[in-house]
Amino acid sequence: MKSLKKILSTTLIATAVMSASVNISAAEKDWRMATPWSGGPWLERDAQNFADHVKAMSNGDFDIKVFPGGTLGSAFKVTETVKSGVAQVSHNYINYDYGVDPTAALLAGHSSGLTPEEFMLWMYQGGGIELYEQFRLEKSKVVAFPCSILGTEIFLHSNKKVQTFEDFQGLRLRTSGAWAEIASRLGASTVVMAGSEIYSALERGVIDAAEWGSPELNKPTGFQEVAKYVMVPGVHQSGGVLECQVNKRVWDKLTDQEQNMLRNAAKLSVFDSWLASSYADLAAYEELKNGKNEIVKLDPSFITKVLEETVAWEDENAAKNTWFSKVLTSQRQFKAEMTNWSEYRLTIGESEL
Known part of the structure; x- marks a missing residue:
């Protein structure tokens, strides 16, 4: 009888431990x-x-x-x-x-x-x-x-028409991260603010322009209601x-x-x-095109300026940051491999006869 009690006791303890383990595992x-x-x-x-x-x-x-x-x-x-x-x-x-x-x-x-x-x-x-x-x-x-x-993001929702490098000079621009640094180097006056503050800042003229996201993400913000111009393409965030x-x-x-x-x-x-x-994004951008805003395409020479300043910024950071250099080298090698992509692949959304 004592042996049986001992076996039952051991079994109950083992079952309790297993049960506890299962519960802990599930909770985790x-x-x-x-x-x-x-x-x-x-x-x-x-x-x-x-x-x-x-x-x-x-x-x-x-x-x-x-x-x-x-x-x-x-x-x-x-x-x-x-x-x-x-x-x-x-x-x-x-x-x-x-x-x-x-x-x-x-x-x-x-x-x-x-x-x-x-x-x-x-x-x-x-x-x-x-x-x-x-x-x-x-x-x-x-x-x-x-x-x-x-x-790819919208380059700007803006109360000021920006098409050329000269137009970008002194622009009071809401942005963040690396683009805040690069845009400043290109002549803009950058301001970092939370997304929830952008609409009011555009409406009151505290800033001239803002970048935020792609057409889909920008649509519910209402930026298009308080800023006349929409600049594309989003070379700041491709x-x-x-x-x-x-x-x-x-x-x-x-x-x-x-x-x-x-x-x-x-x-x-x-x-x-x-x-x-x-x-x-397709539907959101179509709505912008059919709305009251003016769609402005950036001048190719301005896009070239952005690329040149970005490369300079990249090289400066790579020279002093091992991780930056490692990732940049990998991305540049990849982009070099992509150079013949357009020779045999059609551009998305376009066709050729």
Whole structure:
């Protein structure tokens, strides 16, 4: 009888331990996702798509709850929120950490850089994603990889017509990151302000112009209502990516299969975002063309000036920053490989007889 009691007792203890382990494991896979986004496609579509893909690909083992910007911490310090463990994962823009290291601009997308399609090719075929992960891990102590693609932006919503280099001189421009530096070097008077302040600043004449996002993202801001001119193309931000970050301690507890699942969910989310945003931009830009705004195309000589100043800025940073040099070299080599692309591929949206 004593032996039986001992066996039953041992069995109950083992069962309790196993049950506790299962509950802990399940709890560890109920993740909080921090974001900088208060709403819109990046929150409601892109971030949620990643969460949905992870849940589906893990057969429901992982459940990610997406939180708007400012809910789990500062909207502009999402990396710190993930690194501290307040959130296990994020949907973020690496350029918000531009002040930590300017290499972020190359990985986020910058003036006269890679187009959305080139970014995807460079990331998944040209070694970009390996550099991205290594940089984020070394500099920010988080595991990060692209999980959304950014389309080419509108160059300016402006109350002043800007077409040439001369028109750009003294322009009171709202911008941020690397473009704030490069635009200043090109003669603009740059101002950094939160997105929520731009409409009022344009309306009251505090600034002449602002850059924000692609046609789809700019549409709900109402900038077109308070600024007459719309300048294209967006050479200041020709393409880019958003990222998903995972807390390093959480990541290290995952199996190789789970880690690969997260990377694949991110890759699928990049493709989804490219399809959705590219198509949505078509309708949003058509609405601009048919509205009251004047569409202004930048003079080719001004675009050349932007490219030249960007190259000078790149070379200066590469000379003093090892990581910047490493990423820049990779991107320039990739762009060199792309030079014959136009010889055998038709431009998207155009055809030739």
